[in-house]
Amino acid sequence: MSYDGDILYEEDDEVFENSSEVEEKSPTSVFGYRCNHCGSVFYSFTRQNINSCIICSEQGISSVFFNGMKDSYLIPFNKSIKDFILEYRKKIIWNPIVPIKFKRKKTMWSVKEVYLSCFLSDINQKGTLYFVGVDQEKNSDNLMEKKMYNVLESIYFDYTNVLLNINSKIDDRVFQTVCDYDFSNLKSIDFSDKSQFFYLVGDMQGDSISEKSRKKISKQTVAVACQNIPHSLKKLKDDQSVVSFSNTKEVFVPIYLLSVKYKNNIYQCIMNGQNGKKYFNLPIGIIETTIFALFIFGLVFLISYLIAYFL
Numbered sequence: 001m002s003y004d005g006d007i008l009y010e011e012d013d014e015v016f017e018n019s020s021e022v023e024e025k026s027p028t029s030v031f032g033y034r035c036n037h038c039g040s041v042f043y044s045f046t047r048q049n050i051n052s053c054i055i056c057s058e059q060g061i062s063s064v065f066f067n068g069m070k071d072s073y074l075i076p077f078n079k080s081i082k083d084f085i086l087e088y089r090k091k092i093i094w095n096p097i098v099p100i101k102f103k104r105k106k107t108m109w110s111v112k113e114v115y116l117s118c119f120l121s122d123i124n125q126k127g128t129l130y131f132v133g134v135d136q137e138k139n140s141d142n143l144m145e146k147k148m149y150n151v152l153e154s155i156y157f158d159y160t161n162v163l164l165n166i167n168s169k170i171d172d173r174v175f176q177t178v179c180d181y182d183f184s185n186l187k188s189i190d191f192s193d194k195s196q197f198f199y200l201v202g203d204m205q206g207d208s209i210s211e212k213s214r215k216k217i218s219k220q221t222v223a224v225a226c227q228n229i230p231h232s233l234k235k236l237k238d239d240q241s242v243v244s245f246s247n248t249k250e251v252f253v254p255i256y257l258l259s260v261k262y263k264n265n266i267y268q269c270i271m272n273g274q275n276g277k278k279y280f281n282l283p284i285g286i287i288e289t290t291i292f293a294l295f296i297f298g299l300v301f302l303i304s305y306l307i308a309y310f311l
């Protein structure tokens with residue numbers, strides 16, 4: 001597999017200041033931003049007034065100049081920012097234990113329309129998996145004992161359109177639950193597009209991308225192979241399979257991203273910009289939970305008191 005994960009950029013404040021000159025010099029110039037706190041790099045085809053990071057929400061953004069965009073694809077947004085706000089409000093508005101910070105208008109409207117850089121490929125996995133199968137069986141003394149069996153499974157799996165998030169700062173657990181994109185509508189990036197979208201570049205390199213892809217599909221392969229093994233317990237002992245990639249490309253997928261810092265952790269709420277599937281990672285507020293518990297306690301106490309008083 002080959003993948004050029006390096007995005008070329010150089011810091012050049014003078015070039016950035018003279019933005020009209022930049023656009024004339026090269027049609028693929030973009031406005032780049034780098035967070036001084038977490039190092040995330042994102043860019044836009046229009047100059048945007050941004051003070052805080054779209055990933056860690058910390059203040060302190062430097063300008064960087066990009067000229068390295070080429071041959072990338074994207075899936076267009078289908079959902080609007082209002083769709084996100086509507087779903088987010090539904091989730092938090094009546095939830096008494098979500099911290100108040102997450103309910104502020106300022107917080108919810110800080111959601112960003114982001115094209116997240118991903119790696120899309122078809123993957124083939126073939127070879128042999130070696131398992132140990134275990135069964136409880138009766139021995140000659142009519143006592144139950146464990147019996148172990150070596151099982152060999154020949155595998156040949158073709159996976160199509162395997163999507164991998166290649167930005168380590170996007171919460172994979174959150175992204176995995178919303179990333180069921182339809183890839184039939186891939187478009188080339190339009191460099192003349194002057195929309196307000198942010199493009200978030202990947203920070204993983206070739207070897208870690210192939211390792212992550214392998215882990216992702218191997219999990220699925222082992223689960224399917226296990227179904228063919230007629231023992232009650234089975235454990236993978238050795239993996240002698242080969243993974244090969246084809247049709248690899250970088251694809252920017254649309255997400256609504258709301259990153260909120262709360263007690264030194266970043267909580268990410270993500271909505272799929274194509275089909276609206278969402279996962280909101282929200283913390284439980286200690287103060288809010290205490291207030292809610294006291295309220296319930298007080299209510300129960302009051303009702304009990306009234307019942308005792310009137311009966």
Ligand SMILES: [Zn+2]
Binds near residue numbers: 040053058
């Ligand atoms: Zn940051």
